[in-house]
Amino acid sequence: MGTPRIEIIEKYCKGCNICVEFCPKHVLKMDGFVAKVDKPEACIQCMQCELRCPDFAIKVYPA
Amino acid sequence: MTFDYEKYIRPGKLPHIWCPGCGHGIVMKGLIRAIDKCGLQKNRTAIVSGIGCASRLPGYVDFNTVHTAHGRAAAFATGMKMADPDMTVICTGGDGDGVAIGGNHFIHACRRNIDLTYVIMNNHIYGMTGGQFSPCTPTDAFASTTPYGNPDPIFDISKLAIGAGATFVARTTAYHATQIDKLITEGIKHKGMAVIEVLDCCPTSYGRRNKFRSVVEMMKQHKDIAVPVTAAAKMSEEQLAGKILTGVLHKENKPEYCEQYAKLINKVQNPTSK
């Protein structure tokens, strides 16, 4: 499994932390009030972040 | 698979107005995925709401949408469905809108078993107007109007819907994102009144007052108390204390209202035929 592309649409992100907290692999982290991709190589493409982001701000494009 | 939500969102409508972490966005995404799964046509689908934060949902999505008066989603939806029974009509709204001011319309839509899908976002509070208690605010919880704790017992929305006659009733939470679209899909496909209750989070008007440090904590609580109905069958009463059942809680087949009405018209107009 390769490294997926994870896109964070910064102008939609409200910094709720949901994607960061529920990512099973700690791929994401908060950078001030926006989520950021920290360790894309650890992503298992479970899509939990994309499913739960209330703000349509995160997209995971499987490798 | 990456999901293309934009296909169903009105251009220029994002970011939405809901607060950071508000669960309504998670429910809206689930509803969009369900509509996509069902392959519904935009111009043959209507989404109807009342008033409240949850009731803002139809403003964002590209279908026939109606933002009606507070509590009146089921009443407008009933009229629309009667006028065009082949249209898919979906109601969306909050617990306050649906079972407080709108409780009467809600139970009578259930009683008639009219073919609507009602997605009710139960965040236990009147979010929009500053956190007054709703019939779904837990006993002892704090709201702006229950500063000493809520003395009232709650409405269990799913039980209310079953008791009133809805023929498909299911429950999930904003944490269980994939179950949201699964249950709404089943609800849309069901012929008759389908109620999908989603336990939702209002970090702003409910969470802060009730000592939740974040929306994540609220979602974790829902995760911890949710028990699938199938698993609950094997659990004792003590094990189920404080838990809420999720999944399809009730499903039966009964005559649907628009069909019954069409039959009546036919009978009256053709008194000699059978």
Ligand SMILES: Cc1ncc(C[n+]2csc(CCOP(=O)(O)OP(=O)(O)O)c2C)c(N)n1
């Ligand atoms: C007839 C009428 N009464 C009261 C109001 C004020 N009001 C607007 S939204 C709302 C409560 C909405 O709560 P809920 O449906 O639970 O949705 P939420 O905001 O929590 O998503 C109230 C009381 C109104 N708009 N119209």
Ligand code: SF4
């Ligand atoms: S897809 Fe799964 S593993 Fe990858 S960032 Fe999202 S939540 Fe984390």
Ligand code: SF4
């Ligand atoms: S869940 Fe969405 S809005 Fe919340 S921090 Fe992550 S990307 Fe931002």
Ligand code: SF4
């Ligand atoms: S007040 Fe509550 S229900 Fe309304 S948008 Fe904010 S978090 Fe959501």
